[in-house]
Amino acid sequence: MRTKKWQWALTGVVAASLVVSACGNSNNSNAGGESSPSGTAPASSGKQETVTFWSWVPTDIQSKKVIEAFEAANPDIKVEYWRGEQTDFQKKLQVAIGAGEGPDLMGMQVGGMLNQYASMLEPIQPLADEKWGAGWEEKFVPSSIDQVKSKDGSMVALPLNLTGQEFVLYNKAIFDKVGITEVPKTYEEWKQVNAKISEAGIVPVAMGAKDTWHDVDMFVALSNQFAPGKVYEAEQGQVAFTDQAFVDTMNAWKQLFTDKVFQDGALGLSTYPDARDQYFYSGKAAMFMTGSWHVGFGLPGGEKEGTAIENDPAGMFLLPQIGPNPSKAVASVDTALAINKNSKHKEAAWKLLEFLTMGEGQQIMADFIQGSPSKIGVEVQTLDQFKFDSEKEAVGIVNQEIAGAVGKRLLDYPELNNAIGIAMQDVAAGKDVEAALKEVQKVSEGVAR
Template sequence: MTLRRTLCFGSAAVAASLLAACAGGATESPDDGAGGTTGSGDAGSATVSFRSWSPIEQTTAQMVATFEEANPGTQIDTTIFNYPEYIVDLQTRASSGTMPDIVGLQPGALTQQYRDHLMPLQQCAEDAWGPDWQDMFYPIGLDQARMGNPEGDENFYALPILVQTVNLWANTQILEDHGVEPPRTWDELVAAVDTMSGNEFAPFLLPAKDSWLRNVVFLQIANNVAPGLVYEAEEGAASWTDDGIVTAFEYWGRLFSDGIAQDGALALDAYPNGANQFESGTAAMIPLGAWWIQQSDPSRSEVPPLSEGMAGFEPFLFPTIPGGAQESQFVGGIDVALGIAADSENPELACQVLTDWIAGDGAQDLINTFNDLPAVTGLNPEEFTSDRQQRIWSTFTEDWMPQVQYSRYLQSPEMDSALADALAAVAAGDSTPAEAAAAVQEVQDSVNS
């Protein structure tokens, strides 16, 4: 039984309690510059606005239609941007006092940047789901939802709607053709690449142009070398120049210096080029994450053979590193979270929409597209197109997500940028691992000062 069958939304009692718990000041909504109003329009109207970069537009439209059909008289005004444009739009609206009712957020820096514009959500969650509402969520999602809060501030200014692991993916047909198993150790990775080299496909396709991908690959390596040490360095309890982190920079560099990654890796982006190459069958392995299962979404207009029911793909964890943890560590967390504007004119409806999209009928619409993994446990697609697809889904949701302990994010944008820049310098041969670690620590000292 899915959560769609067990949770009820939209009752008058819930709406009334949310109004009492979440009501903010009712102020005039200024024009949003696009022919409409922000907030909820006229006081007492049943309209809320939603702005984000995710979920994708067609999935969001389906979620909106489901909610509006179940709640006659309500309206959700939505705009889905590309991520860079969304960040600009959100900054503009926050500075002009025209925040949307519901906003898409990432944990840490982005949520903290707009914390003063967001209402705490724990009362909203308790009214919708009861006092034990936190038990519904994967723990890493709730941990990250409060990442960066000031000391003593236990509020949830955002709640996750989608979560994910970061990991590797294999083209199973290529590996089988060459007698290779998904590598579990660094030595096995090196051997697998050597075995498959010299063909018309990349044994290990690394789209290292993207700063986010450089960071998530490094965080998998770093946590396999010295679990949790990078986060201690962020908090000032350790240093980025500690041996374990320098070793992680060394193994990151060996992806390039030892020919594990393809030539020109720093010029290849993950989307669209890296993803297109992998889906077309011209790469044996690639570092992405749980979201790759969305390639098997049956609602896609054309599903390539490898992606149909995940017929040609298999996820596996980043290999262990000599001298590090004996087992691969789980890294991941929030994909997208949702927040509600503190000055929303219709906070009860905004909360009803938010909770529906996290764990109600709207959430079911979202998960039916395999867009990513649900933030709550026990929510599964209503239909699977193959046993393999269902098995991979279960691996993510039942085996891996409950074990995710380490974040795919750093807490501040300055540190994200500093790490990504240092990794690029190591990959290009412009910096040694020790120099890269020292450069990151220099930025960390500035952030912590």
């Protein structure tokens, strides 16, 4: 199998504003709609400046196209890009930033990670006001702009895309083989589907529970089925994490393991590449717990290509209803981009940031279906490239669910995210639910809000 570590995402609409027709020339590389005449590149000064960029998105194939387009429009700037999966990226960034170094431009998760690094990032508002003029925020999806501000209200990043959780990617060929004609919408239906799949000797659902980030995604999604919105109140210290809603959430999470919805050993496997490659892409598992970013994996040249399931149609559905309230997606800015306050190449870093968030880079990323565009009016132009109808349909399904998201996906405080993730792993391993939640509450009480 070719193990391409790409992450793909949904296209289309997160808010009604995204249905506006794409405006301006898709080759523009700046916010004001100004660009070099078609087919010509800006004149070069003869000197080339290097700007470093680290992130988990764009993926390898995406970054190649993005960087080629950027360097063609900016021949005075060379981009050195390093990409790692989120866990590796965050470890490398923490060491570098802690030493007062790091890349010129970097990917950021909104919420906890953004707040953690906020004081080390260049304030964006003054730069954007200077470069783009008043009212530039209106060119972005409103909720995306709100999310790239730190807890003190300072804007320290710009949104690249938006994604949602919790979704289930499924192999339709396996579903067809065992006689499953409809995707499950409730937990009971899910268990019935899983039983049919298990009888065929196939693992029902692959889950990478080793990743605390994915466990927290599940907690946020599940808790909104038991008490919509309450997790956000608890995040701000207004409700205790020992509340019955979270007891019920944790018990539902534990049940996913005791009912063997997830594969054996899920706590020891990461989402990427373990659960994805060893189970779903190998054809050993019929379903894979992931986010909306995977909805475009079946595009030609995409992540699915070269795997054992390359010729299997796939689809995607929302996490089934386990609690008393309907299942709803939770959505956030998936990748934000920030400039290192210690960068010696801030002007070049700004040009790359501008290209990716307001210029041609937005269209390139949209066409790869790497998240919903953060810029209003950008429309995907590659939907006709899907080989299977079920994969085209999945895009619409995901768009609809993201548009109706009940709240944000990512919580604001790193220590709280960590505590919830550890508590979920402990509960899945057999720890008492109430004891685990008391530890989360203790951490919550120490959060500086």
